[in-house]
Amino acid sequence: DIQMTQSPSTLSASVGDRVTITCRASQSINNWLAWYQQKPGRAPKLLIYKGSSLESGVPSRFSGSGSGTDFTLIISSLQPDDFATYYCQQYDHYPRTFGQGTKVDFK
Amino acid sequence: QVQLVESGGGVVQPGRSLRLSCAASGFTFSSYSFNWVRQSPGKGLEWVADISLDGSQTYYADSVKGRFTTTTDNSKNTVFLQMNSLRADDTAVYFCAREPLHARGLFDYWGQGTLVTVSS
Numbered sequence: 001d002i003q004m005t006q007s008p009s010t011l012s013a014s015v016g017d018r019v020t021i022t023c024r025a026s027q028s029i030n031n032w033l034a035w036y037q038q039k040p041g042r043a044p045k046l047l048i049y050k051g052s053s054l055e056s057g058v059p060s061r062f063s064g065s066g067s068g069t070d071f072t073l074i075i076s077s078l079q080p081d082d083f084a085t086y087y088c089q090q091y092d093h094y095p096r097t098f099g100q101g102t103k104v105d106f107k
Numbered sequence: 108q109v110q111l112v113e114s115g116g117g118v119v120q121p122g123r124s125l126r127l128s129c130a131a132s133g134f135t136f137s138s139y140s141f142n143w144v145r146q147s148p149g150k151g152l153e154w155v156a157d158i159s160l161d162g163s164q165t166y167y168a169d170s171v172k173g174r175f176t177t178t179t180d181n182s183k184n185t186v187f188l189q190m191n192s193l194r195a196d197d198t199a200v201y202f203c204a205r206e207p208l209h210a211r212g213l214f215d216y217w218g219q220g221t222l223v224t225v226s227s
Contacts, residue, residue: 032212032213036214038152042219043217044144046213046215089214095168096157096212097154101151101152
């Protein structure tokens with residue numbers, strides 16, 4: 001199985017901060033990498049697919065980059081609605097696997 | 108609008124069975140593949156299974172292989188997850204998720220989830 005490792009596990013930030021979350025795959029996933037946002041008691045929401053493509057309707061302050069095994073999610077200016085947990089997911093191989101999550105909370 | 112609504116969760120004893128349903132609306136059901144993803148209380152996301160758009164191909168996580176079966180009923184626009192021989196570590200919120208046409212294994216719409224608790 002492909003292991004997905006996110007860092008950090010928790011990130012404390014303030015409104016307006018630039019936030020960076022990293023995700024590393026245990027082997028190359030050919031950019032088949034997605035990012036999801038999840039709020040408590042809610043389903044995950046797709047933000048980014050194929051490493052850097054912004055899902056329709058997602059604010060442009062979210063961006064993704066990377067290739068091969070190393071990927072990054074950036075929130076350029078954190079907004080109150082962005083405090084949530086973020087997961088990366090590879091969809092290059094079975095089984096589909098997720099990172100352990102990064103919780104973004106208030107500093 | 109696209110909607111996925113799961114149902115069928117509840118409390119069940121270890122070793123027993125449960126069938127989850129995911130009713131879809133707002134799109135052409137038979138044109139999409141579907142997945143099940145679960146989340147144990149306070150934990151991360153775990154992919155469980157998927158089924159191709161024609162129902163001919165299914166894949167399962169090793170943790171559920173041989174115990175869980177996913178099927179679709181195009182006449183009811185519904186995806187099912189039959190869960191047998193349930194164990195305590197199957198306790199989780201189960202989400203169904205749709206795959207977009209352009210990417211197998213990506214999940215563009217999710218249901219709200221249904222909670223399964225396996226306990227004696």
